[in-house]
Amino acid sequence: MIQTEATLPAIRRNGLELDVERIRADFPILQRQIRGKPLVYLDNAATSQKPLAVLDAMERYYRETNANVHRGVHTLSEEATAQYEAARGKVAAFIGACCPKEVIWTRNATEALNLVAYSWGRANIKRGDRILLTEMEHHSNLVPWQILAAESGAELDFVPMTDDGLLRLDHLDRLLTPRTKLFAFTAASNVLGTLNPVKEMTAAAHKAGALVLVDACQAVPHMPVDVQDLDIDFMAFSGHKMLGPTSIGVLWGRRELLNAMPPFMGGGDMIREVHLRESRWNELPWKFEAGTPAIAEAIGLGAAVDYLQEVGMDAVHAVERELTGYAYERMAPIEGLKILGPGPEKRGGLISFVLGGAHPHDIAAALDSMGIAIRAGHHCAQPLHECYGIPASARASFYLYNTKAEVDALIAGLQKIAEYFGV
């Protein structure tokens, strides 16, 4: 992940500063007008926009190489397989995996989390076992465990939160019981923006004998992540939040764990031998990849990883921190506006808020009329909103192509809304 000065691309001016105008030129959608205004896209935590490099890679695949992978002996199939597996290698290197076989392609992060719940969970979780989660989880890292708990008779525990959106890690000793088999938590909250101390939480879990699954959907796209350095056991993330296409996600797992797990879905590609009454499974990673996979999407994600590597994840993180700090400082004084979660130094590139009497949906609709795209609702984290006693919130989330001028547009819009709704 670390680049030498010699390979630094022109989009890095000096140090961590990015040439944002050059980056913006790589994203055709950013030229769009929305309701007669230039698009200000601040819904990156929901999905990111895609650079030309990704669009081109996918189109080139369909124009020049399209074939099924791992099957044909013809040239196209060989080329498609090579590109598809090369993308896996890029992702593996990007997250510091020991080898490509630890990278399992899934449809999205939700499927990756479900894969662990269904495959590892069914084989390892018994009545009376405990699974530790947190109160800030996205529904995708909550509902699969509810289903598993109901099936197996296991119990769920939750790390509580402070009022300013930090996890109460002082409760870990109590919550990591001898029966706790898994600690599954988000690296970065998609609502509060909180960056959780993954390493510290992992060490505590391991000390108690539990495995660690990290939902890294809001981390991998935004900062350097190294699974070996973090010493975690499983990690899930999605491609579409990191400049890649939809319908491709990743489960990374330690290979000895993945090897010991039963398959998730049965079908073609995941088998070595099939007889009428029994089969033998393929080796990693294909054991978990039944059926024709999302080939173009994997290749597209590979191109997205190349793009992010070229920019440098430390630079992406730095630009987001700067934008978030700037937005935080300018939003906080708006009358009636309340920011959820911790101060800017402990958060990633997003800010969720409520604004007096204006419902989040009305805020989002009003901003949309000014060309500004944000998210409104419970962001698939209903329990978290219940904790704070609010039905919904509005969220602005940033990425490497956003600018301070766009933050200024957001602020001007919010001031207008505050006035209009008389908050």
Place this chain on the structure above:
Amino acid sequence: MDLYAEEILDHYKNPRHFGHLEHPTLTYHDSNPFCGDEITLELKIEDNKIVDAAFSGHGCAISRAAASMMIDEIIGKPLSELKEWTKDEILDLLGIEVGPVRMKCALLPLKAMKVAVWGLADETEER
């Protein structure tokens, strides 16, 4: 921000019939999981007519204005007529263009009212 006509904002900020009835005949609660909007509709029914109504809960400007305007309209109307209401009656009341995303907000009060008058809601016990 022409999405919000003056009248809608007025109903949002000063909703009519917001609160509870003394002895409602029917109470129906509904929600929109997409945005977390919630409405509780209380109806007082005599001789198959709505004689009074109230709503409570929380929602966006569109859903709140729709509830407030709808209740203004349904008081005094026979159940037989209200059973025939469609989304057109609500959209006429709102008098604005409602896109597909906000349609659920606009129609939440109607959904609650229709379920209630078709007799699917529990009859409220004396409180």
